[in-house]
Amino acid sequence: MAMTERPLLIYDGDCGFCTRSVRAATRLPVRMRVLPWQEADLAELGTNEERARAEVLWVATSGRISGGAAAVADLLKACRVPWPLLGRLMSAPLVRGLADRAYRWVADNRYRLPGATPACQLPPEQRPRTDRGGRSR
Template structure:
């Protein structure tokens, strides 16, 4: 189990990397790691799942994915972000958030902020040691 939560994302996707750069500005202690460089088995998940969605692994080892991962990230941050995280986890909003997340994830290569290959060099990924 990790000492602090881990946010796992697709480090080869420019849109995903730019989104994570926004997430690291939140007031939350976490480790941020591209799935391509993570020990996924030790974190309790798989490459298949990591390719499909952003993942949040909490300190108890529980893995959340997609919109639920984002809600957990927000809940772990300092005020006022937890309120938004709890709202995103509410039953009706959770369904809408999950559908919105899935549409964005399925179309990320078409969204602004991507590169033609939906890829950034490893040294430009957030969480990568410099």
């Protein structure tokens, strides 16, 4: 686990829906860095490409990594009031299962949602890969 100065939100930069969702998240009242997984040093952060392709990741300043609905809840908990209340609610045992299922449904159907790009429709192993400068490889 690598400690970070500010929390870090890692997302799929090849996915239009993901990119639009993260742009919305940057309007929340929280100090964080945002980085597509394609530009992140995942090994240094303590994770891998397989996990980053499957779910959004939240890297806390302690280096602890959460993914999927838990990452969204942790992001909300890091915000100013009233957002932490929603983050704690999403983490509650009864709600957490629903949040996980909702997140998985969105992730599995993101190519059908507003803002999707053709790359979102491809299986992960066939999506265009980019180098650190954002160019396709």
